[in-house]
Amino acid sequence: MTLSTALKATLLASSLVMLPLAHATNITKSDYSVGKARIGTNYSTDKAACNSQTANAKDVCQEQAKARKKVEGAELTYSYTGKPGDLVKVVTTKADTAYAVAKEKCDDSVGQTKAVCVQEAKAVKTKALAEAKMDKKVIKAGSDATATSRNADYKVAQEKCEALAGDARTECMANAKATFGTN
Numbered sequence: 001m002t003l004s005t006a007l008k009a010t011l012l013a014s015s016l017v018m019l020p021l022a023h024a025t026n027i028t029k030s031d032y033s034v035g036k037a038r039i040g041t042n043y044s045t046d047k048a049a050c051n052s053q054t055a056n057a058k059d060v061c062q063e064q065a066k067a068r069k070k071v072e073g074a075e076l077t078y079s080y081t082g083k084p085g086d087l088v089k090v091v092t093t094k095a096d097t098a099y100a101v102a103k104e105k106c107d108d109s110v111g112q113t114k115a116v117c118v119q120e121a122k123a124v125k126t127k128a129l130a131e132a133k134m135d136k137k138v139i140k141a142g143s144d145a146t147a148t149s150r151n152a153d154y155k156v157a158q159e160k161c162e163a164l165a166g167d168a169r170t171e172c173m174a175n176a177k178a179t180f181g182t183n
Contacts, residue, residue: 032080039076043069056107063104067097084139088132095128154180 027035046065053061074093078086102121109117154176161172 099125
C-alpha cells in the first residue's frame, strides 16, 4: 500500500467515524432512563445465560456480557448528549472491551501460542485507541473549522446590515445574530 493509498484510507475512516456525529440525534432524558434500565436488564439476562457454561467458556461469556453493557452504555450516553467527546468514548470503550474479551479468549491457549494471542489482542487495542485519538483530533478540527466559518459568515452579514439604515438595519442585525447564534 502506497503512502497516498494509506492516507486516503485513513481520511475515509476518519470521515466515516464523523458521520454519526453529523447525524447524532439527542434522545430525551426519559428515553435515556429507559435505555439505562434496558441495558441493566440485558446485562442480567446475558450474565444468567453464562451460568450454563463452564471453565474459560463461562469467563469469556461473562466478559462479553460486561463488554456489551459498557458499549451500550457509552452509545446511550452519546445518543443523549451528542457530544464529540462521548463519540470518542464509544470508540475507546469498544477498543477496551474488545481487548478484554480477546484476552480472556487467549486463556484457552498455553505457552507461546497464548503469548502471541495476547500480543495480537494488545496490538488491535493499541491501533483502535490510536485511531480514536486521531478521530478526536479530526472532530476537534472540524468543530473549530465550523466555528471559524460561522464567525466569517456573521461578519459578512454584519457588513451587509451596515449598508442599511434605521429599523431595517436593526432588524437585519437581529436576524444575523439569530441565524449565527451570537449574542
